[in-house]
Amino acid sequence: MSSAIALSSRVRPGWRWLWLAPLVLFAVLIAGTAIGETSISLETIFKVLANRLWGAGYAVDRIDDGIIWNYRLSRAIVAACCGAGLALAGLVLQALLRNPLADPFLMGISAGASTGAVAVTIAGMGAGALTLSAGAFAGAGLAFGLVLLLAQAASGGRSSQAAGAIILAGLAGSQLFNALTAFIIAKSASAEQARGIMFWLLGNLSGVRWDDVVLAVPVALGGLLICLWYRRALDAFTFGTDSAASMGIAVRQVRGILITSMALVTAVMVSMVGAIGFVGLVIPHAMRFIVGSRYTRLVPASALAGAVFLVAADILSRVLVPGQVLPIGVITSLVGAPAFALILVRGMRKR
Template sequence: MNLKTVHRLELGRIYYPTIFLFICAIVFSAVYSISIGQVHIPFSQSMEVVLHALTNGHLGSVGESEAYSNIILQVRLPRVIFALFIGMGLSLCGVVMQATVQNPLADPYILGISSGASLGATFAILVGFGSGTMLAQFGVAFGAFVGAMITTAAVLILSSIGGKATSVKLVLSGVVVGALCGSFSSLIIYFANDAEGIKTVTFWSMGSLASSSWDKVPIMAVVVLAGCLILLFQHRVLNTMLLGDESAITLGISLSTYRKFYMIITALITGTLVAYAGMIGFVGLIIPHICRAIFGSDHKRLTIASVLLGGLFLIWADILSRTLVHNVELPIGIITSVIGSPVFIYMIVKKGYNFGG
């Protein structure tokens, strides 16, 4: 039995228990998250209310205070679900983008998607797109989503000029288009005579789950779960991408076609998440690296582990954003950056594994 086979057996022993541990931690963290805040609710009471809601009244109870039930079900529970799906989506996109562009520094924003979304949101806020009666609620979200999708289309077209879209051309096209979108965003802010709008843009760019509500959960859930369903079964192609284009050609796989397909899917997911929660960095960057260090580079294991750990990570980032400063909610993007930066620096210094190895 060679070392490679032994390594695979060792990973198999820890993989499923770890995945089970992640799931249990997500359940515990979700209940704990809805228990804390300006109004403290006992953990057992929160569990009772959630069970009562999930089983349609067959298990659990609403407790003595109906106010607790309203706080949990109408305010905190949709926020926890928001955090879970956003963490799952950003981590999934990070895994796919790092394989697609063969770059360990890739995350959902490397191809200019975030810059396009930022431009769309800035335009919606400062030009007044979101002030109409029909689009008042979804104007900023719609603007961010449209900006992300237009940027994606521009990157795809630019990277395809003169031949097939390679990983290098995708990265370079994303950098150029992202810089252009950033310049236009700055230009709009510079000429805008709207102090409140500029404040809104600044807060949105830091990321926040404050806009979470039940009416937005279905769209986010459908987009993220559909993306997971599609990309979780692409592990063979993602593994092949780590070998490079020449190896893929010998296997009869057209990586250029798959790159475009994956980019459209990740842009759809990232555009939706950014539209609802603003810019939340480092999740799609550090979570795949942590899981790759634990489970290796096989995307059959890596993708599922990253999705679960990403959801767990963002739930706790949201908990910290609400509890670190008394009676003040910090933008969640600040929390993820403060946590993510030292973790990523530690991983660079340690050099405990090689990307794709």
């Protein structure tokens, strides 16, 4: 009885802050909707939400209604989903591959998505039947499949070598698809096409709408639920595959499920908004400093922090340069690179 009480007292503090997560997320989404090229009052935002969700019938300017509902709110929700999904993917890959530099784009997914997007928009593949997002998703899937086949061939099916093989195969796949992207742009793109695709490759939320929200929300929630379900397995993988196997975990099966699901999450997010760097690399490390290394706390904390970070970066991308929207990947890199350097220095000093 006393041991159960002690266990409860140890577990409860890790979850105590979680009731704040919906409030924090709601506040960030409202901020993402209110702040932009032109500021919109909170009263107007809540009136538009009441009209749209419950048919309240408040008198609201049509332009404000369109900006809030059709542009900013959908954009903020997709940004939050992408931030959460990329942060979770980075967290899982760092645990499974036991590499602190692992991130969602390590497996060639970003490079493959870029090639798919370029092939559809510039080379005309798909004969007009594929959108940019569909082409990006197809390219991401192709790249991930190629990386897995190469990793399988390199490791010879040996679990002890799988992590290193995936990293090396991902690097090779990324270089291959980056080269294909550069070749297609150099051969077929006009100056205007090249500018547009380069803007997308750096991360672009300008084109997202409610159709993207319908896809992004369940994918992000699904990724979160999978990570929570396997949180104890992720704790075990921290000590290596041998330790995980000794605890009764089916190493190959669990690793396959987690890597495939995180690759799918990354592919969906990248296909909608392009390649956004440093989210999956920096956020998991930052959360380890704050909530510790237990994945029971680390998974929800990383998802929330990733969502907040990307919405904040999107706000900065719209207000930093007056009259111009910057690619969101520029903001995440400008913030993420110094943050990662600080985390790296602090981590090395503690050893």
